[in-house]
Amino acid sequence: MTEENQNPISLPRIGDSAPSFTAKTNHGEVSLEDYKGKWLVLFSHPADFTPVCTTEFVAFQEIYPRLRELNTELLGLSIDSNQSHIAWVRNIEENFNIKIEFPVIADLNKEVAQKYGMIHPNESGTEASRAVFVIDDKLTIKAIIYYPLTTGRNMEEIVRLVQALQTTADNQVSTPANWTPGDKVVVPPPASQKEADERANDDSYEVIDWYLAKKEL
Structure with a gap:
């Protein structure tokens, strides 16, 4: 039995409380608890001063104002030093004329x-993967996405995901495939025959079948 199997790491899952931490960043020390009352997109990248990660940081900054409108903060992480983060952010600002406003954890x-x-x-045993954790305002993990080192993330999907999760949290509904704000949402299936019959005759619903109905918010 390998050492890894002898000491398995318990990985966080959707619905779990987000693991607590206090860490050094290029903006000073931060704790997970600092974000209580806001949503948080916590993401990791493999390394500073690398091509794909650089394009991602520019793209994350571009969506940051939209996330803040959704009461959502950004927090990056890599296994690099704080000095490396500071130098890399300055390099990005010089090369792309864009200021990186969110902090980055130095997780040496x-x-x-x-x-x-x-x-x-x-x-990779030495680099973090491209992970994304969406954490709600109660510090519960609502979504997890992993990308390989070679594939840059789709920022529009991250924004859409936050919008969908917040819509679900606020309205007790689900969102169908390819949903974007303004589209109809999916309502929970009826719990009784009577409710199914009533819904079938309710013009406020788009009833595809008894178990699948949509409505506008």
């Missing part, structure tokens, strides 16, 4: 990355 001891399962040894 891998403490936060290990808590969140951001390191995948079969891909």
Whole structure:
């Protein structure tokens, strides 16, 4: 039995409380609890001064104002030093004429990355994967996405995901495939025959079948 199997790491899952941390960033020390009352997109990147990660940081900054309108903050992480983060952010600002406004955790001891399962040894034992955790205002994990080192993330999908999760939280509904704000949402299936019959005759619903109905918010 390998050492890894003897000491398995318990990875966070959707619905779990987000693992607590206090960490150094290029904006000073931050704790997970600092974000209570707001939503948080916590993301990791493999390394500073790398091509794909640089394009992602520019793209994350571009969506940051839209996320803040959704009461959502951004927090990056990599296994690089704080000095590296400072130098890289300055380099991005010089090369792309864009100011990176969100903090980046300097996780040299891998403490936060290990808590969140951001390191995948079969891909890289020394770098964090491209992980995205969406954490709600009560510090509960609502969504997790992983990308390989070679694939940059789609920022529009991250914004859409936050919008969908907040719509679900605020209205107790679900969102169908390819949903975007303004589209109809999916309502829970009826719990009784009577409710199914009533819904079929209710013009406020788009009833496809008894178990699948949509409505406008």
